[in-house]
Amino acid sequence: MYKVFFNDRKLILTxxxxxxxxxxxxxxYKYRDPEDxxxxxSLYSKLKKIDTLYLFHHDIDTLREDFRKxxxxxxxxxxxxxxxxxxxLLIHRRGKWDLPKGKLDKKESVEEAAxxxxxxxxxxxxxxxxxxxxxxxxxxEYKGGLALKRTSWFxxxxxxxxxxxxxxxxxxxxxxxxxxxxxxxxxxxxFPAIRDVFTSFGI
Numbered sequence: 001m002y003k004v005f006f007n008d009r010k011l012i013l014t015x016x017x018x019x020x021x022x023x024x025x026x027x028x029y030k031y032r033d034p035e036d037x038x039x040x041x042s043l044y045s046k047l048k049k050i051d052t053l054y055l056f057h058h059d060i061d062t063l064r065e066d067f068r069k070x071x072x073x074x075x076x077x078x079x080x081x082x083x084x085x086x087x088x089l090l091i092h093r094r095g096k097w098d099l100p101k102g103k104l105d106k107k108e109s110v111e112e113a114a115x116x117x118x119x120x121x122x123x124x125x126x127x128x129x130x131x132x133x134x135x136x137x138x139x140x141e142y143k144g145g146l147a148l149k150r151t152s153w154f155x156x157x158x159x160x161x162x163x164x165x166x167x168x169x170x171x172x173x174x175x176x177x178x179x180x181x182x183x184x185x186x187x188x189x190x191f192p193a194i195r196d197v198f199t200s201f202g203i
Contacts, residue, residue, distance in 0.1 A: 005138040010165040016058040026052035071148035077114035087177035123165035130155040136193040
């Protein structure tokens with residue numbers, strides 16, 4: 001199963017129709033061919049009242065590859081950062097609480113990109129990757145079409161007492177460390193994909 005966000009709505013790619021149909025509400029559609037898929041994606045991006053679309057096919061790998069070909073694919077990476085007190089680093093950008101992330105540079109690994117983006121967006125440097133968490137997918141308009149961004153997320157630790165500073169050139173207005181018991185109020189003003197990152201961590 002693969003989950004792709006269209007803003008706050010989601011499209012689920014699955015090879016198990018029965019499992020999802022029995023327990024979920026939404027629009028269900030059987031994949032037929034690439035041309036049909038492009039029309040469906042275009043339609044779904046405009047139908048704001050449909051919260052969830054389930055797209056199923058017996059071969060999930062074929063479905064995933066054909067789906068990806070409908071977009072300009074953009075790889076990105078980011079970090080779920082904790083300090084030595086166990087607090088989580090959040091950034092505030094364009095009215096939402098978010099996590100630092102960004103596109104990969106040429107010949108850059110996802111690990112290198114994640115560390116660089118966190119460092120650039122938050123003004124911190126003494127970072128160490130602990131483990132990979134998950135990859136999230138979301139779409140957005142790009143040069144007259146649609147882009148599909150895959151963000152590879154990593155758990156990170158910040159050593160020392162560096163004070164984060166927002167990268168204002170990237171529309172980041174605030175960087176803040178948040179205690180675990182205060183996260184819920186921040187995640188209410190965040191993106192579904194960001195909430196999935198915290199879920200993958202165990203929160």
